[in-house]
Amino acid sequence: MIDLAGFGDQLLLGAAMTVQLAVAALIVGLVLGLLGATARLSGFAPARALAGAYTTVVRGLPELIVVLIIYFGASRLLTTAAAALGYDGFVELSPFAAGVIALGLTFGAYATEVFRGAILAIPKGQVEAAHAFGMGRWLTFRRIVLPQVWRIALPGLGNLFLVLLKDTSLVSVIGLEELMRKTQIAVGFTRAPFTFYLTAAVLYLLMTMIAMAALHRGERAAARGMPRLRG
Amino acid sequence: MSLKTAALAAVAAIVLLTASGPTRAETLRIGTEGAYPPFNQIDPSGELIGFDIDIAQALCDKMNVECVFVRQDWDGIIPGLLARKYDAIVASMSITEDRQQAVDFTDPYYSNKLRFVAAKNAKVDPDNLKGKVIGAQRATISASYLEDHPFKGAKVKLYDTQENAYLDLASGRVDAILADRLVSYDWLESDAGKNFAFVGEPIDIGDKIGIAVRKGDTKLLARLNAALAEIIADGTYEELNAKYFPFPIY
Amino acid sequence: MNFEVIVANLPKLLEGAGLTLELVAFGLVGGAALALPAALMRVSPRWWLWAPAFAYIFFFRGTPLLVQIFLVYYGLGQFEAVRDSVLWPILREPFWCAIIAFALNTGAYTAEILRGAIQAVPVGEVEAATAFGMSRTLSLRRIILPRAFRIALPAYGNEVILMLKGSALASTITLLDLTGMARTIIARTYMPVEIFLAAALIYLGMTFVFVQLYRLLERRLSRHVVGAR
Structure with missing residues (x-):
């Protein structure tokens, strides 16, 4: 029924690019989220304010605007910054890099809140106990806090990843040949928009389902060793 | 810039x-x-x-x-x-x-010259576009041309890609499109463009x-x-x- | 930074913001109209009621809004039957296509929020209603739904903001909403940083005003609840 007119391979290539983009943005976003949460919980007021401004601003902006600002604005900023450092060239940002930065920034803003909630959810007594054992702050964070943060934050981060996966389609607007862009190219060639956009929708659904299954396994793995409630 | x-x-x-x-x-x-x-x-x-x-x-x-x-x-x-x-x-x-x-x-x-494209049976006259909807790709000379020469009463719609403009011409959402004539020529030669044709004279924008x-x-x-x-x-x-x-x- | 460009184009950007608000308002109303029946069907024990609701919610939450907009706008235009139908005067307008896509999308998310809220209504309250001799419909109307709406309120506020942000995609189907207007101005002025920052500030302003108003509303609706701030 669905005749992909030879564009099947192209769509799969696009889907592969979508996955690469999502994973790269996820890594950037996780780092930003952890940094953001640490800053929000720190005793240093400027760090708290900066992190607070970051999450408020980025979460209040349309993702499409973030993508466009990074793509069109960043090369100018980078060129200016490079000039300040003595490099007199023209710095440009590829659509992939712009997409990773924009989606990573968005993911990081929401992840900051998720991580903050998770860190606060760890009983204070545990940290105190660790200190009593003579663990330093960093060791306590690494051995006691972080492993539990993962477990508590995973469902929230999982939801954010599903949102991120769909937001990758916005990067098509700046010309990255991910699934959406490849679909548009196929539509331009075949003039069958319904067929191809529906195919793209099905591919996104499949990716979502795979991600959901992986998350489910991840949550189970992170929760091993936790007493399980049985009904 | x-x-x-x-x-x-x-x-x-x-x-x-x-x-x-x-x-x-x-x-x-x-x-x-x-x-x-x-x-x-x-x-x-x-x-x-x-x-x-x-x-x-x-x-x-x-x-x-x-x-x-x-x-x-x-x-x-x-x-x-x-x-x-x-x-x-x-x-x-x-x-x-x-x-x-x-x-x-x-x-x-x-x-390069610009040229209008419209349905063969639509009788679009580039000199009288009152009430017509014209499409063009955003950030192209065609788009600036349409903005610089407000065609009396015509409504302009701007598209992200040239292909989307053709899609809307084919579905009848726009009455005509202004685009590079050489690119349009390619589209008119394709199957999708068979009911469409150039209208009016080529516009030389130098x-x-x-x-x-x-x-x-x-x-x-x-x-x-x-x-x-x-x-x-x-x-x-x-x-x-x-x-x-x-x-x-x- | 060229502030003159921003000032000169501010009226146009605000005009775009007006269209953004219009799209969001229509989309939300349509979404709410879809969400209530979808949520009620979704919690039904009968499979022929919950299965279609499940499929609807799954499809629209699992695919990008951009794909949904393109499916409605360019996709439906592919079929001659659609172009010849009585619906074409509506479907040929990008304005209505955007609203249809927005309503379907936010409707699915809102249905899921409502479903969660309905299931979070304490069982004891439902049992008490039944013990009072209320029928299922009556207890739904008098007890379950009012309770569920209040539970859903905070999550729904987030959904409204997501809709406001998602409305930027209307610019991809030729609409001159805030984002579309910004992109069109940039194509002429070549000042992406200035114009996008101005648009971003207007979006932030709209989000901020909404959050404040919504907080007031939430407080008002929860004032009878003991311990509510």
Whole structure:
């Protein structure tokens, strides 16, 4: 029924690019989220304010605007910054890099809140106990806090990843040949928009389902060793 | 944009100061985009094809050098030239004042005109577009032309891609489209365009297409111009033109 | 930074913001109209009621809004039957296509929020209603739904903000909403940083005003609850 007119391979290539983009943005976003949460919980007021401004601003902006600002604005900023450092060239940002930065920034803003909630959810007594054992702050964070943060934050981060996966389609607007862009190219060639956009929708659904299954396994793995409630 | 141009000019200046190199005689590296049918595009086997490619090949033959094509995204195509990734750009680049601050252009090798496209039975008259909806691609000369020449009472719709504008013309959401006539010609020749035709006369906005080289690369510029004059004089150009368009585009 | 460009184009951007608000308002109303029946069907024990609701919610939450807009706008236009139908005067307008896509999208998310809220209504309250002799419909109307709406309120506020942000995609189908207007101005002025920052500030302003108003509303609706701030 669905005749992909030879564009099947192209769509799969696009889907592969979508996955690469999502994973790269996820890594950037996780780092930003952890940094953001640490800053929000720190005793240093400027760090708290900066992190607070970051999450408020980025979460209040349309993702499409973030993508466009990074793509069109960043090369100018980078060129200016490079000039300040003595490099007199023209710095440009590829659509992939712009997409990773924009989606990573968005993911990081929401992840900051998720991580903050998770860190606060760890009983204070545990940290105190660790200190009593003579663990330093960093060791306590690494051995006691972080492993539990993962477990508590995973469902929230999982939801954010599903949102991120769909937001990758916005990067098509700046010309990255991910699934959406490849679909548009196929539509331009075949003039069958319904067929191809529906195919793209099905591919996104499949990716979502795979991600959901992986998350489910991840949550189970992170929760091993936790007493399980049985009904 | 002006900052960008300034940056490009700065890079060009540095290039000028540090090295002024005649190109190697045996090969000429040519940058092109590969995403602008029918001028430069990639065929299913990954080869570059199109009018630009054929012209470049013909010029290289006349200059007795070997063409090596380098693919480059449109946004980075001038920086790539300045960074010496290749020595000339043959990619249907319009000669504009902005670009002339960063690069030098050869004599034009074709000229672009705008033209309206509408359904064959729609009786769209470009001189009387009152109440009509006209489509164009955003950030193109067609779009600026429509904005600069408000056609009495016509509504303008801007699209992200040229293809989407054609889709809406086919579905009847717009009455006509203003676009590069050569790109539209390609669409009209396709199956989707069979019920559509050019309407009105071509609009000459003085858009000339040239080959870009680094500023100061006068030797290469002169050789390219000479070769261009040669292929026009000996009929090679006409032959290539006819391969793509049944009307002269020079 | 060129502030003159921003000032000169501010009226146009605000005009775009007006269209953004219009699209969001229509989309939300349509979404709410879809969400209530979808949520009720979704919690039904009968499979022929919950299965279609499940499929609807799954499809629209699992695919990008951009794909959904293109499906409605360019996709439906592919079929001659659609172009000849009585619906074409509506479907040929990008304005209504955007609203249809927005309503379907936010409707699916809102249905899921409502479903969660309905299931979070304490069982004891439902049992008490039944013990009072209320029928299922009556207890749904008098007890379950009012309770569920209040539970859903905070999550729904987030959904409204997501809709406001998602409305930027209307610019991809030729609409001159805030984002579309910004992109069109940039194509002429070549000042992406200035114009996008101005648009971003207007979006932030709209989000901020909405959050404040919504907080007031939430407080008002929860004032009878003991311990509510």
